[in-house]
Amino acid sequence: MVLDSHSKVSVNVVQTDETYLCATSESLLRGMLRLGRKGIPVGCVNGGCGVCKVRIVQGEIKALGPISRAHVTCEEEMQGYTLACRVAPTTAVCLEVAGRLQKPFSRGRADSATASPLSQQQ
Numbered sequence: 001m002v003l004d005s006h007s008k009v010s011v012n013v014v015q016t017d018e019t020y021l022c023a024t025s026e027s028l029l030r031g032m033l034r035l036g037r038k039g040i041p042v043g044c045v046n047g048g049c050g051v052c053k054v055r056i057v058q059g060e061i062k063a064l065g066p067i068s069r070a071h072v073t074c075e076e077e078m079q080g081y082t083l084a085c086r087v088a089p090t091t092a093v094c095l096e097v098a099g100r101l102q103k104p105f106s107r108g109r110a111d112s113a114t115a116s117p118l119s120q121q122q
């Protein structure tokens with residue numbers, strides 16, 4: 001499926017149940033800011049602070065720039081974690097806020113809808 005750069009898809013933030021339309025050519029964070037919506041914490045908007053860290057629960061994204069390993073490790077990336085200011089949606093997306101402004105890792109590990117073999121330890 002090919003989407004043109006003006007296509008918009010729906011983005012849902014689980015914790016706040018905010019839903020907004022984001023262009024497939026803009027980052028998840030910019031799409032939210034453009035509409036004056038809330039849900040994902042906003043920091044540098046340039047991939048440097050990690051405040052906008054999210055976990056993609058459902059849907060597909062594409063990288064718009066490098067994801068800082070200081071904020072998202074390779075293992076985390078495989079589990080769906082990314083920076084909302086560095087990725088654009090390619091399909092409708094459902095995400096959880098996972099950055100430092102959120103309580104760190106307060107949820108169990110069994111909630112991974114993007115089941116990866118890494119989540120099956122123990």
Ligand code: FES
Nearest residue numbers: 044045049050085
């Ligand atoms: S807002 Fe700073 S890394 Fe995304």
